[in-house]
Amino acid sequence: xxxxxxxxxxxxxxxxxxxxxxxWSVKNGQFEDDQAPAYRIFFDxxxxxxx
Amino acid sequence: xxxxxxxxxxxxxxxxGEPCKPGxxxxxQFCCAGCQAVYSLLNREGMSEYYCLNETPGVxxxxxxxxxxxFLNEPEATAKLVNFKDNNCTRVSxxxxxxxxxxxxxxxxxxxxxxxxxxxxxxxxxSKTATVNFNHQLIGLSEVASLLTSVGYEPHIDLSxxxxxxxxxxxxxxxxxxxxxxxxxxxxxxxFPEYLGLDxxxxxxxxxxxxxxxxxLSIPVLLIGGREFYxxxxxxxxxKQINIDAPIALAISITFCRSVAEILNGTSGGYLDSMSGxxxxxxxxxxxxxxxxxxxxxxxxxxxxxxxxVTVLKNKKEVAKKINLVxxxxxxxxxxxxxxxxxxxxxxxDALIDNSFVTGESVPLQARIGDxxxxxxxxxxxxxxxxxxxxxKQSSFTRLWENAAFAKEENNPVSFVTIISRYFSLLLLSxxxxxxxxxxxxxxxxxxxxxxxxxxxxxxxxxxxSASFSYGFIMQLLASRGIFFKNTVxxxxxxxxxxxxxxxxxxxxxxxxxxxxxxxxxxxxERNIFLSLLRQSIHPLxxxxxxxxxxxxxxxxxxxxIQGAGMLGKVDGKLYKAGSAVFVKATADGNDKCRIYLxxxxxxxxxxxxxxxxxxxxxxxxxxxxxYGPGLLSGDNQSxxxxxxxxxxxxxxxxxxxxxxxxxxxxxxxxxQGNNVLMIxxxxxxxxxxxxxxxxxxxxxxxxxxxxxxDAVMNxxxxxxxxxxxxxxxxxxxxxxxxxxxxxxxxTVGIWYSATAQMAPMIAAILMPASSISVVLxxxxxxxxxxxxxxxxxxxxxxxxx
Numbered sequence: 001x002x003x004x005x006x007x008x009x010x011x012x013x014x015x016x017x018x019x020x021x022x023x024w025s026v027k028n029g030q031f032e033d034d035q036a037p038a039y040r041i042f043f044d045x046x047x048x049x050x051x
Numbered sequence: 052x053x054x055x056x057x058x059x060x061x062x063x064x065x066x067x068g069e070p071c072k073p074g075x076x077x078x079x080q081f082c083c084a085g086c087q088a089v090y091s092l093l094n095r096e097g098m099s100e101y102y103c104l105n106e107t108p109g110v111x112x113x114x115x116x117x118x119x120x121x122f123l124n125e126p127e128a129t130a131k132l133v134n135f136k137d138n139n140c141t142r143v144s145x146x147x148x149x150x151x152x153x154x155x156x157x158x159x160x161x162x163x164x165x166x167x168x169x170x171x172x173x174x175x176x177x178s179k180t181a182t183v184n185f186n187h188q189l190i191g192l193s194e195v196a197s198l199l200t201s202v203g204y205e206p207h208i209d210l211s212x213x214x215x216x217x218x219x220x221x222x223x224x225x226x227x228x229x230x231x232x233x234x235x236x237x238x239x240x241x242x243f244p245e246y247l248g249l250d251x252x253x254x255x256x257x258x259x260x261x262x263x264x265x266x267x268l269s270i271p272v273l274l275i276g277g278r279e280f281y282x283x284x285x286x287x288x289x290x291k292q293i294n295i296d297a298p299i300a301l302a303i304s305i306t307f308c309r310s311v312a313e314i315l316n317g318t319s320g321g322y323l324d325s326m327s328g329x330x331x332x333x334x335x336x337x338x339x340x341x342x343x344x345x346x347x348x349x350x351x352x353x354x355x356x357x358x359x360x361v362t363v364l365k366n367k368k369e370v371a372k373k374i375n376l377v378x379x380x381x382x383x384x385x386x387x388x389x390x391x392x393x394x395x396x397x398x399x400x401d402a403l404i405d406n407s408f409v410t411g412e413s414v415p416l417q418a419r420i421g422d423x424x425x426x427x428x429x430x431x432x433x434x435x436x437x438x439x440x441x442x443x444k445q446s447s448f449t450r451l452w453e454n455a456a457f458a459k460e461e462n463n464p465v466s467f468v469t470i471i472s473r474y475f476s477l478l479l480l481s482x483x484x485x486x487x488x489x490x491x492x493x494x495x496x497x498x499x500x501x502x503x504x505x506x507x508x509x510x511x512x513x514x515x516x517s518a519s520f521s522y523g524f525i526m527q528l529l530a531s532r533g534i535f536f537k538n539t540v541x542x543x544x545x546x547x548x549x550x551x552x553x554x555x556x557x558x559x560x561x562x563x564x565x566x567x568x569x570x571x572x573x574x575x576x577e578r579n580i581f582l583s584l585l586r587q588s589i590h591p592l593x594x595x596x597x598x599x600x601x602x603x604x605x606x607x608x609x610x611x612x613i614q615g616a617g618m619l620g621k622v623d624g625k626l627y628k629a630g631s632a633v634f635v636k637a638t639a640d641g642n643d644k645c646r647i648y649l650x651x652x653x654x655x656x657x658x659x660x661x662x663x664x665x666x667x668x669x670x671x672x673x674x675x676x677x678x679y680g681p682g683l684l685s686g687d688n689q690s691x692x693x694x695x696x697x698x699x700x701x702x703x704x705x706x707x708x709x710x711x712x713x714x715x716x717x718x719x720x721x722x723x724q725g726n727n728v729l730m731i732x733x734x735x736x737x738x739x740x741x742x743x744x745x746x747x748x749x750x751x752x753x754x755x756x757x758x759x760x761x762d763a764v765m766n767x768x769x770x771x772x773x774x775x776x777x778x779x780x781x782x783x784x785x786x787x788x789x790x791x792x793x794x795x796x797x798x799t800v801g802i803w804y805s806a807t808a809q810m811a812p813m814i815a816a817i818l819m820p821a822s823s824i825s826v827v828l829x830x831x832x833x834x835x836x837x838x839x840x841x842x843x844x845x846x847x848x849x850x851x852x853x
Contacts, residue, residue: 012237012264019233024224036176039153042104043160051107 065102066090066109067203069392089202096164108154109203117697120193120200121371122360123208129192132208134182140170141187145199150179158202166190166198209355224338231276231334234268235327239586241265242324251317262314262321269307269323276330277303279337295472295515298479302510303330309503322507325819329512332823336516339523340539353449353759356427356735361385361392364436374443381439391428393439394446396421400435403594404428408734411556411686411709415595427735431594466540468518471791472511482802497667501807508801508818513794518787524834525783532843533766534748534776541762544746547727547782550774551676552718552740554732555695557683557751558770560663566596567664570649570657577656579605581649584620584629588612592647593629595661617647626652663691669769670698675774679729682706682721684714686736715739731770735759775841782840784835790826797822 025031056672059489065079066089080086089109101108122128127727135142138537147641149155156174159181163169168189173182179202196206210705241261251258280303283296303326310321320651360371362384369384374392377383383395403415409427418424424437425826426446443449460748487502522539536542553559573581582602585593587610609621617630628635628650635648647659673681683705695705706717718740721728730737730744733751738759749761757762801818 001254001257005256008241008260008264015237019230022229023081023226026222026229029222031225033175033645034148036156036174038174039065040157040160042153043157044100 057525062712064109092165092202098161098164099160101158104157105152108152119358120206120208121374123196123254124191127422128208132192136187138662139186139188140184141192142182142184143181143192143734144182145196146178146180146209147199147204148179148207149204150174150176150181154390155204159204161201162198162824165202169195169198183341188397193348195205209357227276228331228334228338231272231327231331234272234276235324235331238265238268238324238327240271241268242320253316258320259317265320265323266311266314269310269327270594272327272330273303273307276327276334280330280333292469293473293476294469295511295518298472298476298509298511299333299515301476302506302512305503305506306510309507324606325507326755328819329510329823333512333515333519336523336827339652340519341527342523342527353735353738357392357443359392364787367387377439377443379439379442383437384434385430385435387430389430389438391424391426391430392440393426393443395424395437395439395513398436399439400433402433402435403431405431411554411734411736417590423786425768461464466518466543468562468787470515472514475511479506479511482509486776504790505802509798511794513797513799513822513826514791516823517790517794517830520827521783521787521790521830521834524830525779525786525837528834528838529776532772532776532841533769534763535765536763541746542725542783543727544762545777548712548729548746548777549679550682550721550726551679551729551731552682552684552721552744554714554730554734554737554740555683555691556663557671557685557733558731558737559683559698560665560691565662565664566600567660567662568657569660570655572655573649575607577651579603580620580622580627581608581629583607584610584618584627585647588618592661593618596647596659628653638645665694665698666767666770672696672771672773674700676777679777684717684730684740686710686714686734692838698740711739715743718743731765731773732759769843772843775843779837779841782837786830790830790833793829794822794826 064081066081066087079090081090093099123132132145133141133143148157150159151720156176159174160172162172162183164180168186170184170186174180174186175182181199185698196208199206244261245258249258249261251538277300280296280300284292284300287294287297306322306326310326311323311325313319324594326824338537357374359373361374361377363372363377364368364370364384372381375394383392385391385402387402394430395419399419399420402418404418404424406412406425406428407415407417408429409425415431416428418435423440426441426443426449441447451818483498483502483505487498490498490501522542526536526539526540529542579602580598582600583605584607586604587607588594605622607620607622611619613630613634616634617628620627629647632638632646632648635650635652635655636653637648637658646661649656649658677700680703681699682703683699685691685695685705685707686709687707689707691703692707695746695809699705709717712750714737718728718730720741722745727746728744729746730740731748731750733749737747741749741759741761746763747761748763749758749763750767750769751758751764799816
């Protein structure tokens, strides 16, 4: 059952990696506005096609 | 007499959706030149996607003052607003309260299409700010502000020092929640093996491994997640008070210490999952409760009502000068819609001064040369020149702010949750002590176990959870209906109120005076003629009619004003008369003071009536709150006495001509009689009364208006549902009390089990999340029931315009 120790350590390691990624994204300001990004997906970036 | 609308059919503006009169036969109508200008600008620049994203997304354009943003070019303003600056690029953030939909975001993030000097911009929808990157070599800060105004998003600029960026708090909150949640979830997962049969004796290595990992994971929870509980408890001790964080901090520490002791001794796995769980849930509750409405301000002082600069004439040249530097004798140039900054004497020009916000008078004042104009009024009409007689700080109404009501600093208002927690803590400590003594006598081995178990299990976390989640949900519920509270204690204060006092102008009556027409409907042509005729007069009534009307002016070749009687004009051979009943030879009606009678060729056609119309539903609202003894405190004169008597219950005190100080005194008088007073007002003249009252609500028509300092901001259209709001606040109190009793039951059961030394770790582990989740669910359901009972439609809380 010592394989459990290895398993748990690895999965915790992966989890901590994602925790650090979360910390980076929070510091980067990605959680400041939770409503605008939802609207932004509807915008067209390119110039409008001529009708 | 029938009141007939003048125009046949109203359509809505293609830009902002406001109703407008049909003009020439175009396919699209606009309510004003501003909206039309923005529409053509956007079409010209190929930005018509603005209109594809939403229907009529525009904001009604308010006329902009020239030179309004010139003060932004000064270094002091630049320093406060600019985030970043290098050789080519400046980044500035503007607060734009008009942002309310996806079209706003789209337009504001595509400004570079209108002016290429702008590199890019980004909108933060939650705080309603736009951050613009622009090339300061090509365009200045004031021009950026003017550009924003021209598309309908006028920046609200506040240069006072209290504005602090709290970006850091938001980061801290998110990080704390994320970290605590991560650790809690992992601790729960790793605790399961031991509950489900992993035996220490059989496999010590694995068991110890799990236990020590739990211990490691619980350290960040204690130090980072639980930090604010320790901080608050400590602050409370320093002020010689016990707040609800004190027993919680105690419980957390005891749990942690006992768990460490048990893990190190190998006795058991400890209670780290319960501890991290309650910290996590309480953090969520706190965060929910503390979500403030960043687009509203509850603490505005009078300074925020005035603009930053005023135009001063020096040697015929216009110079912008800061308001607080204006000296006695300065010659001020005040334009249409500007606010009079200081007490001054009119020296040139003729204008109407609208004092409704400052004194509550509903009819604008006609000032003559030599009259004193008091600070705070709004100029309506042409520009005027006036000589300042007092500097800003000695204005007639700044004295109001020196009143003691404003001096008393509001220390953290005590919620009844805090009061309960005090008794709770004392009770808890005494029970723990009693248990300890009991077991010490009977079975010494159990003494510490039982006592610490009591302290752990009796943690008032469910109390805190029920309070914070309930308040959080209720604040969001009420906000979605249109009333925004400053903090949660304000809800309690509203529930405790037993007397209500109203202001009149702007609160019970609409802010804009309305013009109604009575009589046979006029044709568009006739209406244009009459309004053009009335426009030639400077009589306040004529100004009131023409200032709010949209019409196409007709040149009237022959036009004469008879002083004190009316206007006479000849168009196409017909004689048009507008004026008093005598002048027009009409039979006078009782309500004569505010009427302009109209006749064509001596044939009476009808009259314009200027009233400050009551808001809809005021009479019904006031009769349903009779038990609150509603009263009126108005700064206006007695002319609307009959109007008010009709809606208020018989025998209520209706006080008129009240100065701001008198309003404050009256509230104090009511309070001395032992009443808990709720004051509802909207203007500067209510500021003293709002502050003095036990709870003050500011009424607001749109999010741009100034609101004096208050406990809650309410959408004007919600006023007729005031009884429902009061009921909801009372129900909120009942809900929280019920949840308290519910959580006390949990605590009692838990204390019983632990005092009799029967508590198994498994039971404790289940009890904790069960109690937390059940409390959250119950408060959510309770809030939903309260919302259902209010039976109001949801207001769009992003778009406060009614």
